[in-house]
Amino acid sequence: MKKVLTLVALMALGACSGQQSKPAAEPVNISSLGKGEITAVRAADEMPTYPKKGQAIERGFVHQPPLIPHKADYQISIKKNGCMTCHSPEKAKRMKATEIHSSHILADSKLNYEYFNCTQCHVPQAENKQKLVENNFSNQ
Numbered sequence: 001m002k003k004v005l006t007l008v009a010l011m012a013l014g015a016c017s018g019q020q021s022k023p024a025a026e027p028v029n030i031s032s033l034g035k036g037e038i039t040a041v042r043a044a045d046e047m048p049t050y051p052k053k054g055q056a057i058e059r060g061f062v063h064q065p066p067l068i069p070h071k072a073d074y075q076i077s078i079k080k081n082g083c084m085t086c087h088s089p090e091k092a093k094r095m096k097a098t099e100i101h102s103s104h105i106l107a108d109s110k111l112n113y114e115y116f117n118c119t120q121c122h123v124p125q126a127e128n129k130q131k132l133v134e135n136n137f138s139n140q
Contacts, residue, residue: 048126057125065121072124083118
């Protein structure tokens with residue numbers, strides 16, 4: 001089995017090594033999911049600005065998950081959750097951070113791993129300077 005996998009990997013590597021990329025000076029046309037091709041290129045948006053010290057934002061509706069008042073680029077996996085270094089019940093007060101909600105904790109004071117992926121519900125609060133997309137949505 002190892003020999004077969006090694007052979008497949010070598011064949012894939014050999015197939016890729018002969019390809020050359022286009023020079024950067026040539027414009028690249030990308031087919032869109034709609035009609036035609038995408039040819040317009042614009043400058044990248046400015047990076048969002050995160051507040052230096054967190055302050056809770058008023059929630060828009062009952063039971064809305066609170067926004068994260070800082071950049072959230074911590075490692076989050078089932079084995080390691082970077083958010084818990086500050087927001088666990090044992091450390092939150094000392095770190096001057098918001099403690100995770102009791103619904104996220106099991107009876108034995110451990111994290112309920114149904115809620116391990118914090119950024120699935122909680123999103124970082126940032127000031128984005130890019131132009132907003134027009135929206136003509138109507139609920140009628």
